[in-house]
Amino acid sequence: MPQILKDHLVEALTGLAVxxxxxxxxxxxxxxTGSTGTSSYELAARFPNAAGISVGSDVRVSGMKVGSVTAQRLDPATYQAVVTLSVDSAVKLPLDSSAAITSEGLLGGSFIALVPGGDPDMLAAGDEITDTQGATDLMGLIGSVINRSGAEEPAKAEPAGAAE
Structure with a gap:
């Protein structure tokens, strides 16, 4: 066996390096990726519009990633998107916290921003965030601004002698 190792020392070291x-x-x-095995707890949130959010999207507090979206489904009774969030167990959120779908900019991706409230009681695993705001349709807003830009009639000029 030692003779084989001596004969193939370069191959063995290369394998070890790989x-x-x-x-x-x-x-x-x-x-x-934040998949280091840290413990987390799940929360639910209902949004009227969950455009841009998918499984794996970030969940942030004050711009810092504290979790991710783990599931999405449509509630057949209310037709709202029910989003399941996995939040780092070190982050304790008050009961009156809110959630909003927001984007990083015109070309950036969307994420869920959590805004902690002031309630002394904290959300527990399985609780639902009730104060939510859905995604804003940026392209619709831009389109409405462009379409309205020429809609207003210019001010009519008064005749020259009317102001006297």
Whole structure:
């Protein structure tokens, strides 16, 4: 056996280097995606319009990622989007917290922004955030501004002698 290792030392070291790089890459990827096994709890929120949100979308508090969207479904009774959020267990949210779907800009992606309230009692796993605001249709707003830009009639000029 030692003779085989001596004969194939370069191959063995190359294999070891490949395994070390793969382990480093896996640790790096888990750290960057937030999948490091931290404990979390789930909350639900109902939105009238959940455009731009999908499973994996960020959940943020004060611009900091504290969780992600884990599920979506349509409530057949109210026709609202019911979104399940996984929130880091280190983040305790008051009962009167609110959730809004917002975007990073005109070309950016959408995320759910949580705004903590002031209630002394905290949301627990399985609770629902009742104060929600759905996604704003940016393209519809831009279109309405463009369409209204020429809709107003210009002010009519008074005849020259009418002001006297």
């Amino acid at each position: 395994i070390a790089v793969a382990a480093w890459f896996l640790a790096f990827a888990l750290d960057r």
